[in-house]
Amino acid sequence: MVGLTEFDKNLRPAPVIAKSWDILDGGKRILFHLREDVTWTDGKKVTAKDFEYSWKRLLNPKTASEYAYILFDIVNAEDYNQGKITDAALVGVRAQDDFALEVHLKHPAAYFVALTTFEVTYPQRQDIIEKFGTRWTAPGHIVSNGPFILSSWKHENEIQLKANPNFFLSKPAIDRVEMFMVDEKTTALAMYEQGQLDFIDNDSIPIFEKPRMAKLPGFKAVPQLRGYYYGFVTDRKPFHDVRVRKAFSMAIDRSVFPKILHGAERPTSSWIPPGMLAHNPKIGLTYNPPEARRLLREAGYPEGKGFPQVTLAYNTLEDHKTVAEAVQGMWKRNLGVLVRLDNQEWKVYLKKLKTDPPHVYRSGWGADYPDPDNFMKLFSSLSGNNDTRWKNPQYDRLLDLASKEFDERKRKQLYDEAQRILCEIDVPIMPLFTTTEYTVLNPRFTGLEVNSMARLILRDVKPKGN
C-alpha cells in the first residue's frame, strides 16, 4: 500500500499519492493535491474521499483503533474519538473534490505532513469494508493500491503477494513474494542457508551468528530510529536529586554496548536519534567518572557511602539483562554503589512502572514517523509514556514552540535547547544507544530496502543484472 507521502533518503516526507501540498493559514490548514492516475487493484481511482473515510474511520470510537490519537491535531478529532461529538462531518478533514484533501488543524503542526507516511493514514475503501465487515482484509476481498497484491494469507504460516500490473509507478520486476512466519531464529537462518529464503533480518539472525552473517555478500546494517534508555523515577529518593541522576549518567561508558550486544548499536548520550532532524551528538552527559564521583559526593554520598538500596528494573530478555549487568558493574566501579537488579515479565513490568515504579527502569522508543516531535513528546508533562514523573514547563513550552515552527533551522535550535534540559540539565533519563537492523539479501537480487523504521520496501526488488 502507499499513502499520501513516504520518506525520502533524508527521512523527509516525499510525495507519493499527494503530488504536492500547501501549508495555509499559518500552518493551521493543509491542502493535499492528489495524483489522478493512482488506482485501486479493482481499477477504481484512489480519491481524496478514500482518505477522508479512512481517517474518520480511524477516529471513530467504534473502530477502537489504538492509533486514533495520531490524528488528534485535527480539529474536533479528539472530541469525536471521545464521543463528545458524534457528527463525523465536524472533524476537520474533508475531500474538497476527488483529488484535493483539506485538513484543518487545531494549531500549526510542523510534523503533520510527516504523519502521512504512517500506514494508519493510508486510504481505505468504504464500499469494501462495508461489504465484507471484519473480513475485508482477507485475500480476494481486500483492494489495495501498492506494488503488490495480497494473494494468499495462511495465518501464522505464510503470506503470498503477487505483482500489481497496474501499479501507477510501474509494475515491480518480480512477480511473486512469499513470506514465512518463523519464530525461531536458528530455523529461519537454516531456511536461508538451505536456499528456501532469499531475505532475512534481525528476527532471523541469532546473536552468535551475526559476525558470520556480516561477512556474507548481501549483508546490510541499517541504523534505526529506535532509542534505548534508562529512566530515573524522579520523585523517589535519592533520584529526586539531580546531582545523583547526573552522577549515574556520567558513570556509564556507553562505548561498551556494541561490544557486549550485537556489534552495531550506536552509543548516544542525546535523545533524538541519528538520521532525524535535530539530532545533535554534542548534547548529553558523557563518560566522566571523576566528575560523577564529585557530584555524588556533593549530594552527600562520598564514594557511594550511605547510598540507599536502589533497584534497576528491566523486562525479562537476554539483551536487557546483559545491559543491566554491565551498567550495574560500571556504577559499582565508578561510584561505589551496588544497585539491585530486578526483572519481570513484560506485562507485569509495564503495570509495575505505573503502580510501584523501581528507582531506575529500562525502556525504549521507536519512531512512528520520522520527526523529533515523536521522540521528544515522550517526556512532556502530559505524556502517558513519561514514567520518570518528571515535569518541566520550560521543556513543554519548547516542544510546543518547535511543533509549530516551520523553519527547520529554528526548529532545530528549539529542540537543541529542549534536549539539553532532558539530557544535561534535569536528566530524568540517560539515553544509552540506538539500535541497528541487520539484513541479508540473496546476492542474486538487488533493490530490497529496509528503512530506518524497520519497514520492508519491496517495490524495487529485481534480479541482479536486470
Add this chain to the structure above:
Amino acid sequence: MLRFILKRLLHGLAVLWVVATLTFVLMHVTPGGPFDRERRLPPEVLANIAAKYHLDEPLIKQYGRYLRELVQGDLGPSYKYVDRNVADIVRDTLPVSTALGLMSLAFALLISFPAALFAAYYHNSWVDRGSMFLATLGISVPHFILGALLIWIFSVQLGWFQAGRWGQVTSVVLPTITLGAAPAAYLSHLLRSTLLETLGEDFIRTARAKGLRETVVILKHALRNSLIPTLTVLGPLVAALITGSFVIEYVFAVPGMGRFFITAVTDRDYPMIMGVTLIYTALLVSANFLVDLFYSVLDPRIKAY
C-alpha cells in the same frame, strides 16, 4: 451404558465449568492487561477499546457474558489478532496440531512397543540396556535441543528435510520425530517395567507349560495384561499431543494451536486463553472417558459402567 455416558457427560461439563471459572478469575487477577504497551495509549483510546470488548463492565457481568456466549458456541474475539475470532484461529490451527500430534503418537507407539517388548524379553541383555539408555536420553533431552540438533544434522548438513515451511512432506518429518521422542521413550520405560512384572506372573508360567508358542505368550498374554498403565497415561498424552506443543511449533514454524498456550498468556489475550484452555480440557476429559471404556475391553474384570 447410556446412564454411564450421561453421567460422564455431566461430569465433563462440570469440569469444564470449574476450569472456565478458575481460568477466568486467574487471568483477571494476573497483573498487566491486554492493551498495556510500551507505547502507552491515551485514556480516551483505551476507553474506546475497553468499551468495544466490554472490559469496562464489572467482572461478574463479563463472566456472565462469557458463559452465555460460550454456551452458544462463541469463544469471542481475539484481542491480539484484530478482526479474528478465537473460533477462527482454533479452526485454522487445531487441525494442524492434531495432524502433527497423531503422527507423533503413531511414531511413539511404533517405537515404544517393539522397544519395550524386546527389552523386557531380553532382560538385562545389551538390547535391554541399549534401548533403555536411548529411552532415558529421549526423556531427558529437552524438545528444543533435540529439534535444533535434528535441524542442524538433517536440514543444514545433509539437506534431507526442511526446517520450516509446514505442509510439505519434507517439513513434517523432523517435528514429528521431535514431538514423538519423549512419549516414545516414556512409553517404552513404562511398558517394559510392566511387562517384566507380568512375565514373572504364574499365568505366564502356566501358558508356557501348556506349550504355547512364545509369540502367543508374549503378545497375547503378557502384552495384553501389561497395557493398563500404558492406557492410563495415553489419555492425557493424546490430549497434550493433539493440542500442540509451543516449543515444537516455535522451533519448526508449525502453524498449530500449541503456541497460543504461551502467547495468549503473555499477550493477556483473555478470550484466547479461555479458548485454548477449554479446548484442552474438553479433549482431556474425552480422552480419559475413552480410556475408561477401553479398560473394560482389555480387562473384563474392570467395569467402566
